[in-house]
Amino acid sequence: MIHRRQIVRKVKTTPVPDLFMKKPFHVISLLLLLVSIAAGIVALRTESFARPGPAAASAPAIDTNGEIAALKAEIEQLKGKVPDQSHAMKDVGYHFANVWFAGQKRNWPLAKFYLDETRSHLKWAVRIIPVRKTKAGDVDLRGILEAVDNSRLSELQKAILAEDVGKFTNVYKQTLEGCYACHKASEKPYLRPQIPEQPEARIINFDPQARWPE
Numbered sequence: 001m002i003h004r005r006q007i008v009r010k011v012k013t014t015p016v017p018d019l020f021m022k023k024p025f026h027v028i029s030l031l032l033l034l035v036s037i038a039a040g041i042v043a044l045r046t047e048s049f050a051r052p053g054p055a056a057a058s059a060p061a062i063d064t065n066g067e068i069a070a071l072k073a074e075i076e077q078l079k080g081k082v083p084d085q086s087h088a089m090k091d092v093g094y095h096f097a098n099v100w101f102a103g104q105k106r107n108w109p110l111a112k113f114y115l116d117e118t119r120s121h122l123k124w125a126v127r128i129i130p131v132r133k134t135k136a137g138d139v140d141l142r143g144i145l146e147a148v149d150n151s152r153l154s155e156l157q158k159a160i161l162a163e164d165v166g167k168f169t170n171v172y173k174q175t176l177e178g179c180y181a182c183h184k185a186s187e188k189p190y191l192r193p194q195i196p197e198q199p200e201a202r203i204i205n206f207d208p209q210a211r212w213p214e
């Protein structure tokens with residue numbers, strides 16, 4: 001029967017440390033072995049990529065077709081969820097009507113807010129359909145919007161920043177003419193805008209002196 005202490009001593013004196021410490025040659029050969037195994041694995045993998053077998057060649061092709069079909073179906077589904085141009089324009093009408101009342105009430109920060117919304121929703125509307133097909137040919141809505149934005153809408157912004165209600169009133173009307181020019185170019189002359197009779201946002205107080213809610 002072997003005593004416990006003997007086992008311990010036996011373990012302690014195993015020649016493993018000698019292999020590494022006293023004979024560096026063994027260390028080098030072990031390292032070389034590891035390196036060549038690693039190189040072998042890399043070579044094998046590279047080869048399987050470089051020269052795929054017939055099964056490997058056709059499998060990704062089937063996958064790609066399947067993925068494209070799935071993406072197409074997903075795009076169709078998303079298209080059904082994207083708002084149409086008329087919806088975006090309805091928002092433009094909503095924001096731009098509020099611009100008028102905010103300006104008339106001299107609530108300039110509110111007028112600025114609704115003008116910014118008008119401009120960004122116009123850009124959105126034109127992103128939805130950038131070019132419209134008409135009897136007269138293709139109408140580039142981007143070009144028309146750019147012209148309206150750089151002239152009328154930026155003038156309106158200046159009037160708001162200058163808090164000039166006279167200029168604001170004039171430029172607002174001119175802007176409506178710009179809106180209508182695009183509606184006509186889009187073969188929609190029946191979309192004739194007017195000075196709105198009431199603000200669209202009923203829940204927003206346009207009075208800049210309002211004190212409630214605090």
Ligand code: HEC
Pocket residue numbers: 084085086087089090092093096118122126132141142144145148175176178179180182183186188191193
């Ligand atoms: C770059 C062209 C363009 C400009 C600029 C433009 N519109 Fe339009 N608007 C359209 C087109 C196109 C439609 C019809 C959209 C449709 O039916 O697909 C439209 C439709 C509308 C509608 C009807 C939406 C509905 O379904 O009830 C309103 C309201 C409207 N626009 C307001 C305005 C106002 C206000 C401005 C100016 C601040 C303006 N638009 C500027 C192109 C334009």
